[in-house]
Amino acid sequence: MEKIVSLCKRRGFVFPGSEIYGGLANTWDYGPYGVELMNNVKKLWWSYFIHRREDMVGLDAAILMNPRVWEASGHVTSFSDPLVDCKKCHERIRGDKLIEENFGKDFFTCIDDIISDIEKRGAEHPMVKENIRTGTNKDPSWWVKETRSDLEKRKKNSISAVNYILKHDRSLKCPKCGASDFTESRSFNLMFKTYQGVIEEDAAMVYLRPETAQGIFVNFKNVQQTTRKKIPFGIGQIGKAFRNEITPGNFTFRTREFEQMEIEYFVHESKWKNIYDSWRENMNTFFVQELGFKKDNMRWRQHDKDELSHYSKETWDIEYQFPFGWGELWGIAYRTDYDLKQHEEFSGEKLEYLDPETNEKFVPHCIEPTFGVTRTVLVALLEAYDEDQVFTEKPGKTPQESVETRVVMRFSPKLAPVKAAVLPLMKKEPLGPKAREIFQLLAKHFVVEYDESGSVGKRYRRQDEIGTPYCFTVDFQTLEDDTVTVRDRDTMKQERVNVKEILSFLQDKTR
Ligand code: GAP
Numbered sequence: 001m002e003k004i005v006s007l008c009k010r011r012g013f014v015f016p017g018s019e020i021y022g023g024l025a026n027t028w029d030y031g032p033y034g035v036e037l038m039n040n041v042k043k044l045w046w047s048y049f050i051h052r053r054e055d056m057v058g059l060d061a062a063i064l065m066n067p068r069v070w071e072a073s074g075h076v077t078s079f080s081d082p083l084v085d086c087k088k089c090h091e092r093i094r095g096d097k098l099i100e101e102n103f104g105k106d107f108f109t110c111i112d113d114i115i116s117d118i119e120k121r122g123a124e125h126p127m128v129k130e131n132i133r134t135g136t137n138k139d140p141s142w143w144v145k146e147t148r149s150d151l152e153k154r155k156k157n158s159i160s161a162v163n164y165i166l167k168h169d170r171s172l173k174c175p176k177c178g179a180s181d182f183t184e185s186r187s188f189n190l191m192f193k194t195y196q197g198v199i200e201e202d203a204a205m206v207y208l209r210p211e212t213a214q215g216i217f218v219n220f221k222n223v224q225q226t227t228r229k230k231i232p233f234g235i236g237q238i239g240k241a242f243r244n245e246i247t248p249g250n251f252t253f254r255t256r257e258f259e260q261m262e263i264e265y266f267v268h269e270s271k272w273k274n275i276y277d278s279w280r281e282n283m284n285t286f287f288v289q290e291l292g293f294k295k296d297n298m299r300w301r302q303h304d305k306d307e308l309s310h311y312s313k314e315t316w317d318i319e320y321q322f323p324f325g326w327g328e329l330w331g332i333a334y335r336t337d338y339d340l341k342q343h344e345e346f347s348g349e350k351l352e353y354l355d356p357e358t359n360e361k362f363v364p365h366c367i368e369p370t371f372g373v374t375r376t377v378l379v380a381l382l383e384a385y386d387e388d389q390v391f392t393e394k395p396g397k398t399p400q401e402s403v404e405t406r407v408v409m410r411f412s413p414k415l416a417p418v419k420a421a422v423l424p425l426m427k428k429e430p431l432g433p434k435a436r437e438i439f440q441l442l443a444k445h446f447v448v449e450y451d452e453s454g455s456v457g458k459r460y461r462r463q464d465e466i467g468t469p470y471c472f473t474v475d476f477q478t479l480e481d482d483t484v485t486v487r488d489r490d491t492m493k494q495e496r497v498n499v500k501e502i503l504s505f506l507q508d509k510t511r
Pocket residue numbers: 210211212213243245252253254255256257258259260262328329330331368370371372373374375
């Protein structure tokens with residue numbers, strides 16, 4: 001991960017936010033190559049999920065929405081994390097994450113594991129021992145039962161479960177100072193607040209959206225009526241979302257400002273399961289075929305009952321094997337008719353659909369495949385990063401000393417931020433003007449770079465580091481027969497192609 005972070009800074013993919021002011025924690029700015037890569041991810045997603053399907057349309061809703069939207073969606077009451085403070089060093093920590101990191105499992109599996117461990121170890125279990133030590137009842141078998149049932153009861157309420165575990169398991173330590181003394185956990189709502197207009201009063205308070213989804217739900221009727229789409233159909237949207245995460249981190253993996261690509265797919269309740277499964281297939285295909293990521297680096301994981309969001313009946317995540325462990329990349333939830341029904345209730349507007357064939361009127365159910373843009377960009381960087389050893393002849397050096405480590409970003413040509421570089425062998429006339437002519441020809445169709453500074457070897461290295469799949473070198477032979485050498489980033493092989501053919505060559509390779 002360190003290598004990726006450093007390459008991103010060095011080569012203009014991702015910079016620390018507000019860097020000249022000392023930064024702002026966990027904000028990141030996408031540089032010239034980062035923004036091209038991100039745009040390519042979004043373009044591929046939009047093309048695959050919206051343009052290439054008859055049953056999908058797009059939307060771009062406002063970030064600021066009427067605050068009642070977030071009351072209806074349940075975010076005002078349920079979108080929170082359990083926050084604890086270390087009493088010694090005052091570090092703020094997400095209690096559930098502290099427990100997860102300690103046990104190396106997701107939170108709800110940790111609770112199940114503790115319960116079965118208590119069954120196995122009985123009065124010897126450290127949490128039971130702590131109860132015996134601090135309680136008035138001194139009967140160990142009574143405490144075994146009591147501790148187990150206490151945990152069972154608290155399973156549904158993460159705040160209460162975090163409190164119980166942190167109080168009774170003294171092995172859980174503050175990651176900053178190592179103390180084991182935490183405050184009671186409290187619910188911390190993740191939505192950012194701001195004020196609309198000049199007066200900062202409660203009546204003017206608005207939230208920055210924590211998910212793009214609600215912009216789609218509130219526009220369901222507008223979109224369905226204007227497009228006359230028949231159910232099943234879906235609406236897709238790409239846009240920023242904001243969450244005041246307690247523990248952001250791991251580079252761009254968890255940030256407070258990020259971007260999502262979300263689909264709300266509306267179905268008749270009776271059809272949800274098959275359609276849900278077909279969307280899971282589509283997500284697999286997008287991962288492997290469209291983005292070209294390795295299947296071995298991903299896995300599906302189902303949320304168990306206790307982990308489900310307040311709106312979901314079934315959720316699966318696609319997890320990716322990040323350098324820091326498996327983590328959520330994308331997800332798919334069956335949101336039932338929860339959101340549309342809530343918006344009907346809170347807005348007073350009917351959000352029903354009339355089936356023209358059966359004449360049935362119903363509130364559609366919804367399947368939601370959701371994708372983090374910024375997380376997908378991080379995965380694209382991780383998948384592409386590679387190092388190999390290359391021999392570069394150096395006068396006066398032994399063969400061993402002439403071997404260099406080459407950093408190469410092996411982006412698929414579709415994702416590569418720059419598709420080709422045009423390099424004149426030498427800066428001066430007549431090679432420079434000819435190379436510029438070729439650059440202009442390609443630049444109308446692709447993101448291409450013109451580079452004339454330094455040795456050709458160094459220029460190839462620079463392009464390898466930003467993942468440019470092809471370099472076209474203009475040399476003296478070009479002036480004679482109108483051919484250039486094309487160098488392939490991955491094989492490093494060079495062949496000559498006619499200048500007339502390079503546009504179609506690139507079109508074929510980047511399709
Ligand atoms: N509308 C459903 C929803 O928002 P989510 O699992 O909370 O579901 C969807 O978020 C996706 O957004 C995640 O799979 C992840 O890719 C991305 N995401 C969520 N929180 C994020 C954060 N703090 N930083 C970066 N990406 C995030």
